[in-house]
Amino acid sequence: MVGTPESELRRTALYAVQVLAVAVCYYGAGRLGLMRQLTVEGAVFTPIWPPTGVAVACLLIFGLRVWPGISLGVLLVLLTITTLRPLGLVTVVGNTLAPVCACLMLRKVGFRTDLARLRDGLALVFLGALTAMLISSGIGVGLLVYGDRLDADSFWPVFLAWxxxxxxxxxxxxxxxLLLHRAQRALHLARWKEAVGLALICLAVVPLATRSPVSVLFLVYPLLIWAALRFELAGSMLCALFTSVMATLAATDHVGPFARLTRVEVMVKLQAFNGTMALTALLLSAVIMEQRNTRRSVESACQELVEVLEHLTAGDNRPAPYDPLSHGRDD
Structure with a gap:
């Protein structure tokens, strides 16, 4: 079936809107990420770079065809922090190629965006995050060394931070x-009360844990476990996001457990905490969701088996039809 010019125009307009939306979201996330920075070996970096997460999510939701939006977003972010040079175009390529490779690798292993399986969580961690982001960080730090803006001896510390x-x-x-894109199920009133209670406790405990002069960062882990057990991935990841933002604010302000530390020590402590917390939230939630889905499948199969057995039993107990030939009269 050949599409009409009107339908082609609508598809083109929809594609243009999606690309522009991805670019705007990437740029907005980049501006948020640039609000808090750390310095390692004279190079400035962001402890959490939200645009990479936005880029990977957009590619998984809309498809690889929206990659020009990522490139446009990278270009807009670069224009706000420096003048555009030929080497800057290589940075655009690297920051576009990394999420594209992440999406391709996740698709290759059958990644599902509902993150309802442990294998999906592991794929996102080891393929989408740890492996694919080697591309953007390697190209970015390599350009700094090539442009004599960074000593070659400082390559590995800056590369690790980036x-x-x-x-x-x-x-x-x-x-x-991904969760916001698939959000459909509403919570019951009782669950809403528990969710509000958990949120209030997080608002009280997390700032205390991240800004207290006593090192009590471990207090956030019971909250993560509570959120994962009761609200699965949505609760644990929102809790992890809030905690990571608060920890980043404390680290860049050099307060709480990050006070009196060198810049490298701050970077190592913050990234180790954020990494272990995110891994705990993501993988624990994936395990819980997978087990609950398995239990629901088993319960559904048992219910179907019970219905089949009841049907067969009812058929066996049904009285036999009357056969006049088997009830002959005596002559």
């Missing part, structure tokens, strides 16, 4: 966006 920041964007932001 890589972890990009990976954290995928680990924290991508699951939240």
């Amino acid at each position: 890589w972890v920041g990009d990976a954290m964007g995928v680990l924290i932001v991508t699951p939240v966006l």
Whole structure:
């Protein structure tokens, strides 16, 4: 069937809107990420780079065809922090190629955006975040060394900081966006009360844990476990996102458990905390969801088996039809 010019025009307009929406979201996430920065070996980096998470989520939702929106978003972010140079175009390529490769690898292993299986969580961690983001960080830090803006001896510390920041964007932001895209089920009143209670406790405990001079960051893990057990991935990832933002604010302000530390120590402590917290929230929620889905499948199969057995039993107990030939009269 050949499409009409009107339908082709609508598809083109829809595609243009999607590309522009991706570019705007990427740019907005980039502006948010640039609000808090750390310095390692003279190079400035962001502990969490949200645009990588936005880019991977958009590619998984809309498809690979919206990659020009990512490139446009990268270009807009670069124009706000520096003048555009020929080498800047290589940065655009690297920051576009990394999420595209992440999407391709996730598709290759049968990734499902509902993150209802443990294998999906592992794929997002090890393929979408840790492996794919090697591309953008490697190209970015390599350009700094090539342009004499960074000493070659400082390559690996800066590369590690850049890589972890990009990976954290995928680990924290991508699951939240995928969940918002698929959000359909509403909570019952009792669950709403529990959700509000959990949120209030998080608002009280997380700032205390991230800004207290006593190192009590471990207090956030019971909240993550509570959120994962009761609200699965949605609760645990929102809790992890809030905690990560608060920890980043504390680290960049050099307060609480990040006070009196060197810049490298701050970077290591913050990224280790954010990474383990995001992994705990994502993988624990995936395990819980997978087990609950398996239980529902088993319960559904048992119910169907019971119905079949009841039907067969009813058929066996049915009285036999009357046969006049078997009840002959005596002559």
